[in-house]
Amino acid sequence: MSGLGEAFAAAWALIAGVEPGLVSIVLLSLQVSLSAVLIASAIALPLGAAIAVGRFPGRQLLIVLLNALMGLPPVVVGLLVYLLLSRAGPLGSLGILFTPSAMVVAQTVLVVPIIAALSRQVIEDAWREYDEQLRSLGASRPSAALTLIWDTRFSLVTIVLAGFGRAAAEVGAVMIVGGNIDGVTRVMTTAIALETSKGDLPLALGLGLVLLALVLLLNALAALIRELATRRYG
Amino acid sequence: MLPLELHNLRFSAGGHPIIRGISARLEAGPRSIILGPNGAGKSVLMRLCHGLLVPSGGEVIWHGAKGGDPRRRQAMVFQRPVMLRRSALANVIYGLKLAGKSPRECELRAQDVLEVVGLAQQASRPARVLSGGEQQRLALARAWALGPDVLFLDEPTANLDPAATQEIESLINMIHAAGTKIVMTTHNLGQARRLGDEVLFIDRGLLKEQTPIERFFSKPASSEAETFIRGELP
Numbered sequence: 001m002s003g004l005g006e007a008f009a010a011a012w013a014l015i016a017g018v019e020p021g022l023v024s025i026v027l028l029s030l031q032v033s034l035s036a037v038l039i040a041s042a043i044a045l046p047l048g049a050a051i052a053v054g055r056f057p058g059r060q061l062l063i064v065l066l067n068a069l070m071g072l073p074p075v076v077v078g079l080l081v082y083l084l085l086s087r088a089g090p091l092g093s094l095g096i097l098f099t100p101s102a103m104v105v106a107q108t109v110l111v112v113p114i115i116a117a118l119s120r121q122v123i124e125d126a127w128r129e130y131d132e133q134l135r136s137l138g139a140s141r142p143s144a145a146l147t148l149i150w151d152t153r154f155s156l157v158t159i160v161l162a163g164f165g166r167a168a169a170e171v172g173a174v175m176i177v178g179g180n181i182d183g184v185t186r187v188m189t190t191a192i193a194l195e196t197s198k199g200d201l202p203l204a205l206g207l208g209l210v211l212l213a214l215v216l217l218l219n220a221l222a223a224l225i226r227e228l229a230t231r232r233y234g
Numbered sequence: 235m236l237p238l239e240l241h242n243l244r245f246s247a248g249g250h251p252i253i254r255g256i257s258a259r260l261e262a263g264p265r266s267i268i269l270g271p272n273g274a275g276k277s278v279l280m281r282l283c284h285g286l287l288v289p290s291g292g293e294v295i296w297h298g299a300k301g302g303d304p305r306r307r308q309a310m311v312f313q314r315p316v317m318l319r320r321s322a323l324a325n326v327i328y329g330l331k332l333a334g335k336s337p338r339e340c341e342l343r344a345q346d347v348l349e350v351v352g353l354a355q356q357a358s359r360p361a362r363v364l365s366g367g368e369q370q371r372l373a374l375a376r377a378w379a380l381g382p383d384v385l386f387l388d389e390p391t392a393n394l395d396p397a398a399t400q401e402i403e404s405l406i407n408m409i410h411a412a413g414t415k416i417v418m419t420t421h422n423l424g425q426a427r428r429l430g431d432e433v434l435f436i437d438r439g440l441l442k443e444q445t446p447i448e449r450f451f452s453k454p455a456s457s458e459a460e461t462f463i464r465g466e467l468p
């Protein structure tokens with residue numbers, strides 16, 4: 001038990017002392033996951049909106065598929081992206097396996113279904129309310145889709161933050177395609193896994209605390225945005 | 235654009251006939267008031283005329299459209315108007331922009347109509363936090379800003395206090411005087427008398443009569459209308 005207490009104390013010392021090793025790992029984590037979420041949002045929000053307002057054969061199937069993909073195991077995504085990016089794979093010539101770029105790709109793949117599926121739901125609910133009004137004002141479906149993205153922006157921010165939380169917290173995908181190389185592709189989650197197995201509990205715990213704090217902060221931020229937006233815009 | 239001819243118009247939803255064969259002719263000029271009990275099909279009839287619903291049978295014919303797009307030359311104020319999550323001014327600009335007006339035109343025209351409906355002070359406030367009466371006026375402003383040849387109004391003064399009702403009524407008269415054809419529903423028979431030139435009385439999906447306003451209230455042609463007038467007068 002005292003081992004745990006000591007580990008916490010040591011972890012806190014690392015965080016409070018802004019230990020450079022820890023900082024660079026946290027920064028890389030943020031950089032990778034933020035990039036992934038930005039790219040994923042650029043793909044998934046229009047996709048979600050298009051599915052929400054679109055009428056095309058196979059739409060229902062696509063929705064079921066997207067919803068199922070939300071629960072995609074990160075290790076499976078990691079494996080698929082690994083196969084794509086490995087030297088013999090179709091995108092092997094890019095030569096980005098075991099670099100942060102590969103990790104961004106993997107997390108993007110992981111997060112796109114989440115943002116697309118959840119935003120589809122939100123935008124479709126709004127569409128039911130807005131449909132006739134927007135058509136009456138002369139909006140085509142594509143422009144209605146853009147209007148709906150804008151009008152549901154506060155709910156969408158929450159969804160994007162959820163996507164970020166998922167990306168930052170997953171370990172399987174980045175481990176496989178990044179390789180957990182010290183100083184190159186080591187992020188919070190892979191470092192925690194490694195340090196724990198090596199028995200360096202303070203570093204693992206320190207990173208775990210930072211990760212927890214990050215997730216808490218994101219959720220608080222999401223709640224705050226919604227609260228302010230509802231009060232301001234109704 | 236006018237006259238508007240309805241030819242044996244039918245509409246059913248989920249196997250239920252809602253509009254059961256309505257033929258009528260709406261001429262340019264007279265303000266047409268659609269009356270009828272709750273659930274008679276008044277709103278559905280308007281949405282069919284406005285092109286928001288596709289008839290299950292029969293036709294909606296705009297005789298004077300001359301190749302132009304009739305949708306662009308009509309506007310509607312809904313029984314429950316949907317405000318976009320942006321300022322009152324931006325709500326008006328939204329419709330104008332879709333109508334292809336230049337940004338400068340949009341701005342000027344939007345400020346103009348807000349001034350006329352008495353919302354100049356509220357122009358920059360989020361539309362959704364305006365009061366019910368203010369939102370109703372905003373909806374009217376947004377529709378009227380488009381300069382439609384025909385304006386459909388679905389219970390434009392439901393839930394408004396007498397003063398607000400009076401304001402809306404004078405706005406409607408002003409819009410009529412400026413040459414826009416008014417087609418509206420109301421449950422306020424006094425309002426029908428004040429604003430109407432002719433009545434289309436709908437009962438359970440059928441047009442029971444189309445009668446000049448004076449005659450409708452003194453000598454209705456159908457027994458349903460007689461019962462309706464007797465029942466609803468205080």
Ligand SMILES: Nc1ncnc2c1ncn2[C@@H]1O[C@H](COP(=O)(O)OP(=O)(O)OP(=O)(O)O)[C@@H](O)[C@H]1O
Pocket residue numbers: 247248252270271272273274275276277278279313
């Ligand atoms: N999309 C729809 N699907 C199924 N039923 C519908 C639909 N729209 C309207 N109805 C039904 O059609 C009937 C007529 O509705 P409508 O809204 O036109 O009535 P209304 O005359 O405008 O009544 P009110 O005076 O209460 O506004 C109602 O029974 C309603 O439940």
Ligand SMILES: [Mg+2]
Pocket residue numbers: 276277278313388
């Ligand atoms: Mg109605």
